[in-house]
Amino acid sequence: MTFKPAFWAPAAWVLALVNLGATWFAARAAEPWHAAVHAALAVAFALWAERLRRRLVRANDASLANLRQQLDDMQAESRGQVEELAERLDFAERLLAQERVKQGVKPPGSQAP
Numbered sequence: 001m002t003f004k005p006a007f008w009a010p011a012a013w014v015l016a017l018v019n020l021g022a023t024w025f026a027a028r029a030a031e032p033w034h035a036a037v038h039a040a041l042a043v044a045f046a047l048w049a050e051r052l053r054r055r056l057v058r059a060n061d062a063s064l065a066n067l068r069q070q071l072d073d074m075q076a077e078s079r080g081q082v083e084e085l086a087e088r089l090d091f092a093e094r095l096l097a098q099e100r101v102k103q104g105v106k107p108p109g110s111q112a113p
Helices: 005-028 032-103
Strands: none
Touching: 005 032
C-alpha cells in the first residue's frame, strides 16, 4: 500500500484540531503536562499537514508542467499539419488552374466577352 498525501493531509489537520480541543479540556482540568502534550501534538500534526500540502502542490505543479509541455507539442504538431494541408491545397489549385488553361475554360466568376 502506498502513502497517499491527498488522504493524510486533511487527516493531519483533523488530528491537529482534535488535539487543540484536547489541550483546552486538559488545561481546564488543571493538568498542565497533559495539556502541553496535546498542544505539542497539535503543533506537530499541523506542521505535518502543511508539509504534506506543499508536497501535493509540488506534485501538482510538476503534472501541470507536463500537461503544458504536451499541449505545446500538440500545438506544434497541429500547426505543421495545417501548413502541410495549405501546401497541398495550393498545389491542387495550381493543377486545376493549369488544366483550365489547357482546356480554355474561363475561371468561375469571370465575365464572358
